[in-house]
Amino acid sequence: MRPAERTRADLAATTRFGDIRYFEEIDSTNRWLREQADAGAADGLVVVADHQTAGRGRLGRTWEAPPGSGLIVSVLHRPAGLPPTRYHLLTAATGIAARDACLDVGGFAPDLKWPNDLLVGDAKLAGILAESVSGAVVVGMGLNLSDAPPGAATADAAAGHPVGRDELLGAFLLRLDRLLGDWDGVAVAYREACATIGRRVRVELSGGVLTGVATAVDDSGCLVVAPDGGGPATVVSAGDVIHLRGAAGPGGAPGQ
Numbered sequence: 001m002r003p004a005e006r007t008r009a010d011l012a013a014t015t016r017f018g019d020i021r022y023f024e025e026i027d028s029t030n031r032w033l034r035e036q037a038d039a040g041a042a043d044g045l046v047v048v049a050d051h052q053t054a055g056r057g058r059l060g061r062t063w064e065a066p067p068g069s070g071l072i073v074s075v076l077h078r079p080a081g082l083p084p085t086r087y088h089l090l091t092a093a094t095g096i097a098a099r100d101a102c103l104d105v106g107g108f109a110p111d112l113k114w115p116n117d118l119l120v121g122d123a124k125l126a127g128i129l130a131e132s133v134s135g136a137v138v139v140g141m142g143l144n145l146s147d148a149p150p151g152a153a154t155a156d157a158a159a160g161h162p163v164g165r166d167e168l169l170g171a172f173l174l175r176l177d178r179l180l181g182d183w184d185g186v187a188v189a190y191r192e193a194c195a196t197i198g199r200r201v202r203v204e205l206s207g208g209v210l211t212g213v214a215t216a217v218d219d220s221g222c223l224v225v226a227p228d229g230g231g232p233a234t235v236v237s238a239g240d241v242i243h244l245r246g247a248a249g250p251g252g253a254p255g256q
């Protein structure tokens with residue numbers, strides 16, 4: 001469903017998101033937007049789609065969603081003054097904006113799981129994929145509304161009523177617009193909202209596996225983990241995180 005004229009007009013009047021493209025069907029909104037970024041498209045270009053035939057996750061994984069069942073959106077960022085070492089904060093800002101939009105429109109607040117997931121309980125509601133291209137960053141998000149793969153969460157179920165896609169898109173982009181540029185504020189807000197902090201985690205890194213307690217998210221959006229068995233804290237910039245059962249013990253010591 002094409003975003004409503006009213007939503008477009010409101011966003012154009014109050015945010016940087018004045019140019020929103022729509023596809024009924026596309027291979028991947030991130031792939032399309034990367035191509036636009038390569039061709040010099042401006043900061044703030046947004047693309048939404050009803051359906052992706054080759055939706056992408058991280059590390060060659062896929063994003064699966066039946067046609068019309070979720071919010072599929074990608075945003076082009078040319079973040080002035082944000083060094084590439086802090087690009088994680090774009091994913092963080094996207095997660096915070098999506099969480100706040102769920103609260104605004106659906107009355108529920110999903111958890112943010114580092115680095116790129118929104119969860120309802122243990123079930124994945126949304127995933128975020130950030131990709132750098134030619135000095136720009138394309139950040140895409142899939143958020144389940146009415147339908148999802150087995151075991152995943154939907155906004156409709158979490159809200160207890162149908163959550164309007166257009167309304168959620170409008171709230172999301174409004175919230176995102178307010179966050180972008182205030183990078184220290186994004187880091188603080190993400191730390192406050194991130195459910196991974198304080199949890200025992202298993203982090204799958206490209207070079208191995210790390211188990212310990214996630215103690216913080218630093219000012220660049222990286223996860224800080226106190227490894228089991230002691231030793232210096234490890235700063236993780238990329239990896240898959242599993243929240244393990246059992247809370248961190250007193251003083252941040254690992255629980256069982």
Ligand code: BT5
Pocket residue numbers: 027028029030031052054055056057058059061062063064065072073074116124125126127128129140141142144148149152153
């Ligand atoms: C992600 O990757 O979670 C990032 C997903 C980003 C999708 C958006 S949609 C708009 C934009 N255009 C694109 O082409 N992509 C972005 P990752 O952390 O690697 O998780 C991928 C895993 O999530 C899959 O391997 C499945 O296990 C699971 N998954 C796939 N579809 C799902 C869904 N609809 N709901 C919940 N989990 C899903």
